[in-house]
Amino acid sequence: MSAPIIEMTNVNKWYGTYHALRNINFTVNEGDKIVVCGPSGSGKSTMIRTLNYLEAHQEGTIRVNGTDMHPRMKDVDKVRMDVGMVFQHFNLFPHLTILENLMAGPMWVRGIAQEEARKTAMMYLERVRIPEQADKYPGQLSGGQQQRVAIARSLCMKPKVMLFDEPTSALDPEMVSEVLDTMVSLAKDGMTMVCVTHEMGFAKAVADRVIFMDEGSIVEENDPINFFENPQSKRTQNFLSQILQH
């Protein structure tokens, strides 16, 4: 059993007086695929964003890749390089071409030579099946293509773990599957992943564990079969019945 990549212990977070994360405990081991779901406003984004310290927590400990995350930490950028993040709204750099978007991180912060960065970038563009878009600008691509580029951009940093915050929620329905396919194939390759998503098909296909959050707490954590077939808490049952109706 390898050392955990992410370890959250008794984490609490407040926005002002609002208690956004309540006593969160969970562990991500190498190779784990974890799906986080829960109603809107339940703290899923907040939790996933504390993992690369885009948000600060106030109590408890978060260890990522062996480093304690806290406000006085010196090497937050080092930790972040190893933690890829994919956003709901893609957040590609609109003034750079697709290729430049992919080469930026490796060249600017990893110190990789331009030629090698280009090769890596093209490899991942092929991986997400849009090498022909390399010289376009993000604004010229469809939402699904942009999100695949965003995934490739993260991969170019060779991260140890990938975080996804509702990567398909901003997409038109017909583009959801192309992004999910990319994520599934990433999972098959053994990438460690934490995904906030309501795509239950994805959860059933790849998740090792599903976490259900409500009002800032983890209400239930289980393997997908038991989670869907046999939810323990009332709140999970309600939530599942709501999203599975459609």
Added chain:
Amino acid sequence: MLFADTVVGDTGVHKPKVILIMVVVATVIFTLLGLNDTIFGEIMRPVIGEPKESGLFGNLSVGFVLAIILVINIVLIGFLPFRYQVIVVWLQLLALFLTFFYSFDLKIEFIRSKIWFMITQGVFTTLYISAISIILASFVAIFGAIAKLSSNGFAFAIASFYTSFFRGLPLLMQLYLIYLGMPQLGYVIDAVPAGILALTLCYGAYMTEIFRAGIQSINKGQWEASRSMGFGFGLTMRRIILPQAMPLIIPPTGNQFIAMLKDSSLVSVIGVWELMFLARTMGNKDFRHMEMLITAALIYWCLTMVLEFIQSRIERHYRTASH
């Protein structure tokens, strides 16, 4: 262009009612101006008689004739396509201005003998003082903007005090404060550096707000994406935020540069030999002030037009660079 409507109505100035109104209004205005004893009256003297005799009738006739000419001109221009309208109107206004200058009885010889020096010495000085100042002001503005957006109270206090102070005092006063005040502190400053410093600090204060607005307009997601990849603050600012803010920052900065070009004339009061200084001093000996002032005015105008052209080019570049 504003939104181009697909439905085009009749040209307004071709409607009889509009034409009538224009004639009446123009006649009234010209009549009230009392043009009887001007050059226009002279031309019509055979018809309207001596100024004293004609009185109101004279004023009215001159006014009416002028009004008719003006309205015919407007109606004719109304037939032209956009491009030619612009050219014709520009040329006519220009002709009016030249006539106005011409009426000063300028001595072209005098201008010709001085203009080369005005350009080599005056324009050169004006341009380099403005160019150095706008570049320095841009740097001041970047740091000012970052400080104003920072959560560091010390930085914010200094930046907001700075912008408040330098936007609050007249530029001329800042210039005197620097040029005459610094020696009090034991540091004697030359006129040119004093001018550049004053322009830099004053325009830096205005441009701080331009840069702040530009930086703030960039979506928070750009910061998050950059930081989540391990980009530091400086790198994010330099490579991600500022390049995107530039298309928003450049047009008002071009505007500031054009304004500065003319505000740099203020440094003539401390004896810098720029365009305005030469315009004021070179005519003194021969009592030919008007010649020099008008020449300088035209030079300022030409410089401004060149800058406006360059600005539109840069804007177009940024518009086509992305998308």
